[in-house]
Amino acid sequence: MATRPILSGLLRANIPRLNAVSLTNTTTTTLPISNRLTFSFSTPHTKTRTMATSTTLPETMRTLLQASRTSTEVISTTHPVPTPSHPDDVLVRVHAAAPCAGELLWAINFPESVPPGKVMVPCQDLAGSVITAPRDSGFAPGDRVYCRIDAGRAGAAREYALPRASELAKIPASLGWVEGAATPLSALTAWQALFDQGTLDAKGIKGDAAARERNGKIRVLVTGAGGGVGGWVVQLAARAGAKAVVAVCGTDKEEAVRKLGATEVVDYTKTSLEGWVAADPASHEVDLVVEMVGGKTLTGCWSAVKEGGAMVCINSPPESGKPEGMKKELAKALFFIVKPLGSNLAEISELIEAGHVRPTVDSVWEFEDFKKAFARVESGHAKGKVIIKLSDEA
Numbered sequence: 001m002a003t004r005p006i007l008s009g010l011l012r013a014n015i016p017r018l019n020a021v022s023l024t025n026t027t028t029t030t031l032p033i034s035n036r037l038t039f040s041f042s043t044p045h046t047k048t049r050t051m052a053t054s055t056t057l058p059e060t061m062r063t064l065l066q067a068s069r070t071s072t073e074v075i076s077t078t079h080p081v082p083t084p085s086h087p088d089d090v091l092v093r094v095h096a097a098a099p100c101a102g103e104l105l106w107a108i109n110f111p112e113s114v115p116p117g118k119v120m121v122p123c124q125d126l127a128g129s130v131i132t133a134p135r136d137s138g139f140a141p142g143d144r145v146y147c148r149i150d151a152g153r154a155g156a157a158r159e160y161a162l163p164r165a166s167e168l169a170k171i172p173a174s175l176g177w178v179e180g181a182a183t184p185l186s187a188l189t190a191w192q193a194l195f196d197q198g199t200l201d202a203k204g205i206k207g208d209a210a211a212r213e214r215n216g217k218i219r220v221l222v223t224g225a226g227g228g229v230g231g232w233v234v235q236l237a238a239r240a241g242a243k244a245v246v247a248v249c250g251t252d253k254e255e256a257v258r259k260l261g262a263t264e265v266v267d268y269t270k271t272s273l274e275g276w277v278a279a280d281p282a283s284h285e286v287d288l289v290v291e292m293v294g295g296k297t298l299t300g301c302w303s304a305v306k307e308g309g310a311m312v313c314i315n316s317p318p319e320s321g322k323p324e325g326m327k328k329e330l331a332k333a334l335f336f337i338v339k340p341l342g343s344n345l346a347e348i349s350e351l352i353e354a355g356h357v358r359p360t361v362d363s364v365w366e367f368e369d370f371k372k373a374f375a376r377v378e379s380g381h382a383k384g385k386v387i388i389k390l391s392d393e394a
């Protein structure tokens, strides 16, 4: 069988110099690409080839694959370890990966976000360690990193993945692989929903007095508050000094969302949003809605938001749920898709490091149990992120 020296692949990628690490003594060094390295990787699950004088990787790796663009079936297979082909590609040994609710329908529902050439590896969130990184990327072999990989490229449900340097951030020391993989997509989506698309000012998080004063006038309501994204919206809105954080969730999530910072809870299994608002409109209406459930919940949000308020949706476009005949006008009503920005993730890392926010993990699954992991995500009732282990270190 052919060997897979990683440096030769990177040469093809026209990357002039690499950061490299000797895994045998864990000393990090920067070497010109012409230098020969001696280290090898081994995992209990992959075939490993050790070359005498140059870097070696396993030839193949365990990989999950969506059976086709029109199927939601996920299968387990083996693939060659990927080779960097873009100047910003970082080769990462994946330790844990996370599926996202609804991702197996992206190619059907949002075909423009899944290019025809995409290798259909699911799970765009990963936590892992850098094997090779472009010089000056800010990352070096051995770095513990996490990220969300853009949905247009192969995901992270495989032992080696290729995020771009712009997508990566270093994992806070206080997080393990599982919690690391639970963070990127959910935290990034919440951050961008509140601060980039929504009306809260991120500077409030760092204590900026003017921002906190502005945020202090904004009542925020979040649906799906007990889930992956919702838990982050609750924490970040509370941390930024919002006037109130109204969490819409099921009965068994109430205690958890209050601990994250929710000031009011609407149990959707006991009351509709319309009924809750009607009970006391003056004190219940909100200035900003972050909506991620769709259907009747989205429609209820139109009752909850104030005239001239803002509605940021990540499940369905806001207008698709507006009650017929409703005349309410909003200053903002939008649907957006998260951007996989390592720079945003680095800000979130700081907050985690300071102990202000944490990811929530619903469950952790062995690689072999991937079907159960996807079933849990697609149940729509996860209490945080569902994680699939890609190594025994996770």
Ligand SMILES: NC(=O)c1ccc[n+]([C@@H]2O[C@H](COP(=O)([O-])OP(=O)(O)OC[C@H]3O[C@@H](n4cnc5c(N)ncnc54)[C@H](OP(=O)(O)O)[C@@H]3O)[C@@H](O)[C@H]2O)c1
Pocket (backbone or CB within 6 Å): 100, 101, 102, 103, 185, 186, 189, 223, 224, 225, 226, 227, 228, 229, 230, 248, 249, 250, 251, 253, 268, 292, 293, 297, 313, 314, 315, 336, 337, 338, 377, 380, 381, 382, 383, 384, 385
């Ligand atoms: N546009 C984007 O860029 C983007 C990014 C990330 C995620 N998303 C989408 O956002 C949605 C949420 O993602 P996620 O990862 O947070 O999912 P998740 O972890 O599965 O959480 C979903 C949550 O929704 C709750 N829920 C179900 N029905 C509800 C209702 N009627 N009212 C209030 N809460 C309800 C569930 O809690 P209970 O058990 O209490 O029902 C669950 O905790 C998904 O549709 C996902 O595809 C979009």
